[in-house]
Amino acid sequence: MRIGTYASHSALQILKGAKDEGFKTVAFGRERVKPLYTKYFPVVDEFLVGEYPERELLERGVIVIPTGSFVAHLGIERVESMKVPYYGNKAVLRWESDRSLERKWLQKANLKVPRVYEDPDDIDKPVIVKFHGAKGGKGYFLAKDSRDFWRKAGINSKEDLKDVQIQEYILGVPVYPHYFYSKLNGELELMSVDRRYESNVDAIGRIPAKEQLELSLSTNYTVIGNIPLVLRESLLMDVIEAGEQIVKAAEGLMGGIWGPFCLEGVFTEELEFVVFEISARIVAGTNPFVNGSPYTWLRYDFPMSTGRRIAREIKQAIEEDRLDDILT
Amino acid sequence: MRIGTYASHSALQILKGAKDEGFKTVAFGRERVKPLYTKYFPVVDEFLVGEYPERELLERGVIVIPTGSFVAHLGIERVESMKVPYYGNKAVLRWESDRSLERKWLQKANLKVPRVYEDPDDIDKPVIVKFHGAKGGKGYFLAKDSRDFWRKAGINSKEDLKDVQIQEYILGVPVYPHYFYSKLNGELELMSVDRRYESNVDAIGRIPAKEQLELSLSTNYTVIGNIPLVLRESLLMDVIEAGEQIVKAAEGLMGGIWGPFCLEGVFTEELEFVVFEISARIVAGTNPFVNGSPYTWLRYDFPMSTGRRIAREIKQAIEEDRLDDILT
Amino acid sequence: MRIGTYASHSALQILKGAKDEGFKTVAFGRERVKPLYTKYFPVVDEFLVGEYPERELLERGVIVIPTGSFVAHLGIERVESMKVPYYGNKAVLRWESDRSLERKWLQKANLKVPRVYEDPDDIDKPVIVKFHGAKGGKGYFLAKDSRDFWRKAGINSKEDLKDVQIQEYILGVPVYPHYFYSKLNGELELMSVDRRYESNVDAIGRIPAKEQLELSLSTNYTVIGNIPLVLRESLLMDVIEAGEQIVKAAEGLMGGIWGPFCLEGVFTEELEFVVFEISARIVAGTNPFVNGSPYTWLRYDFPMSTGRRIAREIKQAIEEDRLDDILT
Numbered sequence: 001m002r003i004g005t006y007a008s009h010s011a012l013q014i015l016k017g018a019k020d021e022g023f024k025t026v027a028f029g030r031e032r033v034k035p036l037y038t039k040y041f042p043v044v045d046e047f048l049v050g051e052y053p054e055r056e057l058l059e060r061g062v063i064v065i066p067t068g069s070f071v072a073h074l075g076i077e078r079v080e081s082m083k084v085p086y087y088g089n090k091a092v093l094r095w096e097s098d099r100s101l102e103r104k105w106l107q108k109a110n111l112k113v114p115r116v117y118e119d120p121d122d123i124d125k126p127v128i129v130k131f132h133g134a135k136g137g138k139g140y141f142l143a144k145d146s147r148d149f150w151r152k153a154g155i156n157s158k159e160d161l162k163d164v165q166i167q168e169y170i171l172g173v174p175v176y177p178h179y180f181y182s183k184l185n186g187e188l189e190l191m192s193v194d195r196r197y198e199s200n201v202d203a204i205g206r207i208p209a210k211e212q213l214e215l216s217l218s219t220n221y222t223v224i225g226n227i228p229l230v231l232r233e234s235l236l237m238d239v240i241e242a243g244e245q246i247v248k249a250a251e252g253l254m255g256g257i258w259g260p261f262c263l264e265g266v267f268t269e270e271l272e273f274v275v276f277e278i279s280a281r282i283v284a285g286t287n288p289f290v291n292g293s294p295y296t297w298l299r300y301d302f303p304m305s306t307g308r309r310i311a312r313e314i315k316q317a318i319e320e321d322r323l324d325d326i327l328t
Numbered sequence: 329m330r331i332g333t334y335a336s337h338s339a340l341q342i343l344k345g346a347k348d349e350g351f352k353t354v355a356f357g358r359e360r361v362k363p364l365y366t367k368y369f370p371v372v373d374e375f376l377v378g379e380y381p382e383r384e385l386l387e388r389g390v391i392v393i394p395t396g397s398f399v400a401h402l403g404i405e406r407v408e409s410m411k412v413p414y415y416g417n418k419a420v421l422r423w424e425s426d427r428s429l430e431r432k433w434l435q436k437a438n439l440k441v442p443r444v445y446e447d448p449d450d451i452d453k454p455v456i457v458k459f460h461g462a463k464g465g466k467g468y469f470l471a472k473d474s475r476d477f478w479r480k481a482g483i484n485s486k487e488d489l490k491d492v493q494i495q496e497y498i499l500g501v502p503v504y505p506h507y508f509y510s511k512l513n514g515e516l517e518l519m520s521v522d523r524r525y526e527s528n529v530d531a532i533g534r535i536p537a538k539e540q541l542e543l544s545l546s547t548n549y550t551v552i553g554n555i556p557l558v559l560r561e562s563l564l565m566d567v568i569e570a571g572e573q574i575v576k577a578a579e580g581l582m583g584g585i586w587g588p589f590c591l592e593g594v595f596t597e598e599l600e601f602v603v604f605e606i607s608a609r610i611v612a613g614t615n616p617f618v619n620g621s622p623y624t625w626l627r628y629d630f631p632m633s634t635g636r637r638i639a640r641e642i643k644q645a646i647e648e649d650r651l652d653d654i655l656t
Numbered sequence: 657m658r659i660g661t662y663a664s665h666s667a668l669q670i671l672k673g674a675k676d677e678g679f680k681t682v683a684f685g686r687e688r689v690k691p692l693y694t695k696y697f698p699v700v701d702e703f704l705v706g707e708y709p710e711r712e713l714l715e716r717g718v719i720v721i722p723t724g725s726f727v728a729h730l731g732i733e734r735v736e737s738m739k740v741p742y743y744g745n746k747a748v749l750r751w752e753s754d755r756s757l758e759r760k761w762l763q764k765a766n767l768k769v770p771r772v773y774e775d776p777d778d779i780d781k782p783v784i785v786k787f788h789g790a791k792g793g794k795g796y797f798l799a800k801d802s803r804d805f806w807r808k809a810g811i812n813s814k815e816d817l818k819d820v821q822i823q824e825y826i827l828g829v830p831v832y833p834h835y836f837y838s839k840l841n842g843e844l845e846l847m848s849v850d851r852r853y854e855s856n857v858d859a860i861g862r863i864p865a866k867e868q869l870e871l872s873l874s875t876n877y878t879v880i881g882n883i884p885l886v887l888r889e890s891l892l893m894d895v896i897e898a899g900e901q902i903v904k905a906a907e908g909l910m911g912g913i914w915g916p917f918c919l920e921g922v923f924t925e926e927l928e929f930v931v932f933e934i935s936a937r938i939v940a941g942t943n944p945f946v947n948g949s950p951y952t953w954l955r956y957d958f959p960m961s962t963g964r965r966i967a968r969e970i971k972q973a974i975e976e977d978r979l980d981d982i983l984t
């Protein structure tokens with residue numbers, strides 16, 4: 001049994017964690033990045049060039065760990081129909097990728113989510129407006145009221161609204177807690193917390209207001225990296241309960257979620273955690289914690305990353321002969 | 329002998345550190361957070377529900393480690409009169425909680441502090457105006473001169489000024505160095521450095537100036553978390569000397585300060601460290617460093633957090649039969 | 657054989673790393689900072705007071721590790737003529753300190769660099785204007801076009817332009833990848849990544865636009881500290897290839913670069929890495945990683961800092977009798 005993943009996103013961490021737990025590792029992906037995984041960071045035993053070399057993966061007995069990049073590159077349909085054993089619940093993919101299903105899930109879990117406006121004429125407080133299909137955080141804008149929306153949206157009639165999502169703008173600092181739910185143990189773990197480092201939105205604050213106005217900037221949210229965080233300790237139970245509720249809601253809605261996931265939200269000045277999205281897989285925000293996080297060091301006496309935690313779960317499943325419980 | 333603390337703030341780190349040094353641990357606090365300390369992060373041997381269960385703590389021979397939350401919840405009077413052995417000098421509490429005493433302490437230590445204006449008509453440079461009793465950083469504003477002060481303050485006469493503190497506004501990046509003074513060894517240690525992550529003040533920089541002006545924001549400084557930092561090496565002696573001077577000044581003023589403390593200030597573009605406040609206990613800014621900080625790894629060959637350093641001091645006191653020197 | 661360096665910048669890390677690899681260590685510098693290296697962080701076996709005590713260093717068989725502070729304090733001429741064995745290629749110093757040579761190097765390496773305007777009347781997009789000799793990041797301003805340049809520059813004719821550098825303003829988040837090139841193994845390693853924490857430019861984003869405009873701020877880029885980062889994994893090959901190209905270009909231009917170096921740039925919202933400068937020595941941005949970085953933990957099974965990596969290279973050279981290859 002080997003552990004493998006698509007060579008991007010958080011693969012270094014996943015593969016290093018798998019090796020630490022004694023697995024042979026396989027990565028697949030573009031030829032160009034092969035040296036990253038074999039030479040600069042020797043975390044794979046074998047690198048297969050190809051988007052998804054199914055036959056080779058099956059022959060080698062590989063369990064695939066999904067990442068954001070893997071799903072984005074292959075598309076949901078191909079992931080759903082892939083034959084290689086997949087760690088996690090594939091049924092989650094539909095729920096996560098469809099905005100209205102995702103919202104249903106978050107609401108079923110009793111999480112605080114921003115209000116969504118169907119009709120721009122209802123806008124009664126600042127909103128953030130997103131265009132569907134916008135890649136990598138592009139094409140957002142803020143509007144303070146209906147009039148401002150129509151002025152900025154570049155559309156003239158409500159018939160064009162199907163491409164637009166209008167969401168209450170929640171002012172708060174971005175916080176991304178990373179969870180791991182062990183289906184084998186029935187236990188949720190808080191693994192780490194990060195904030196993203198985004199271009200150009202994390203650059204503009206370094207430009208004085210006067211010059212910003214002269215330069216007439218527009219903002220984007222392209223993720224460039226991640227910065228480690230810890231949360232105020234009195235907020236941890238809120239964050240953990242949010243994770244527990246997500247797990248519980250998923251049981252009813254889609255047969256459960258297990259393994260790593262992340263809630264993407266902000267904390268407001270009233271200490272409220274408002275959640276915008278769920279990532280139902282390992283997120284790149286776990287990458288600062290290859291050698292463990294402030295949270296995993298509280299629980300484990302050796303370095304525990306999310307990648308290693310996945311491998312450990314698979315090892316336990318093998319030992320307990322319960323692989324069928326965690327692969328789909 | 330056990331080590332215990334109120335279940336919030338930096339308790340996870342304190343209790344983990346105590347266990348690492350071989351102590352049995354006790355936490356007390358709200359029922360709701362019990363799972364945080366027993367299940368999600370199993371750092372306590374016993375969790376007592378209650379704000380301050382004195383009898384149970386005395387029966388179990390617990391030494392209490394004060395945190396910001398503990399003092400805030402119990403109030404100074406109750407902490408001063410508590411019978412459970414307390415790590416640190418209780419006499420510090422008055423000095424730290426009274427703005428004018430705190431200022432006297434910082435000045436006695438020769439630290440650079442911002443000018444305070446008694447009379448708003450004296451304001452001759454930008455100031456930050458704080459209302460007394462403001463909780464969690466709320467109710468601050470900036471004023472550039474006297475006229476601006478009167479326009480924004482919402483008060484009409486100098487008679488209402490008793491609720492207002494007017495402080496020179498120092499432009500610089502926030503820096504929080506964390507110290508530990510070992511009374512047993514007579515040695516100061518620089519443990520780590522962080523900056524706070526505050527809502528909404530760390531969110532507004534991601535909003536372009538143009539949109540900020542449209543949304544007419546007000547700022548708050550509610551602490552949500554902490555981000556690890558290292559300081560420019562040529563600033564370290566300044567920061568260490570500031571800590572030494574605080575320790576020395578405390579000897580004359582209040583019979584000494586020992587254990588962890590933190591100076592809260594900014595570094596200006598002229599590389600000057602201007603100090604606003606002192607926290608005379610462990611601060612939550614040490615929480616990123618459960619597995620040691622860049623500074624403790626220079627001094628210790630094993631993971632040393634501030635929480636663990638406290639436990640180590642108590643262990644040494646027990647071995648040297650000097651507990652009376654460090655408990656009050 | 658001992659390892660020594662000037663007592664500032666990244667000396668704590670370098671000296672700790674040297675001790676971890678079994679070397680005796682020497683620091684030299686100002687009397688005032690001696691306690692930092694001997695008492696607070698006991699990383700040196702001997703501290704020599706003096707700017708550059710050549711005779712004592714020669715007598716003790718010290719290999720000097722250059723840092724930014726060392727070169728800045730001594731000046732290039734004295735470093736070039738120093739007799740104490742120097743880790744790295746001294747020929748690099750000229751290339752790094754002369755803006756046009758540095759630019760030639762970056763361009764030879766095919767890196768994307770910002771456009772430089774010789775004639776202010778050519779300015780056709782936002783530029784950042786720097787005055788030569790400006791210390792520590794002072795005296796920068798932004799201009800959006802030619803007219804804006806002349807209005808802000810405070811000079812009246814093109815004859816005064818020799819003191820001015822006009823550079824295309826690239827909007828993106830600052831990213832500083834740290835490399836180590838092992839001349840002995842012919843291998844490049846990505847050690848870590850940071851962003852700087854600068855006063856006052858990292859403070860202004862916390863001031864609302866309205867108040868910024870009232871206060872009429874000017875910005876400076878004085879480095880106060882460093883914050884650890886990880887990069888989006890799909891950007892790592894770009895960053896590594898940039899490093900490889902720098903090494904390759906250096907071979908042709910100046911007989912090679914080896915040991916630590918750093919590229920200082922920004923990532924734009926189009927995921928492009930635009931490089932402003934190269935630091936051809938260890939940078940202070942490696943200081944957060946005394947106990948290893950997320951990247952070194954992928955490659956090494958023990959804590960590896962850049963400082964330790966240098967000592968390890970020297971140890972290997974001694975063992976292989978190849979010291980002449982890496983000292984100049």
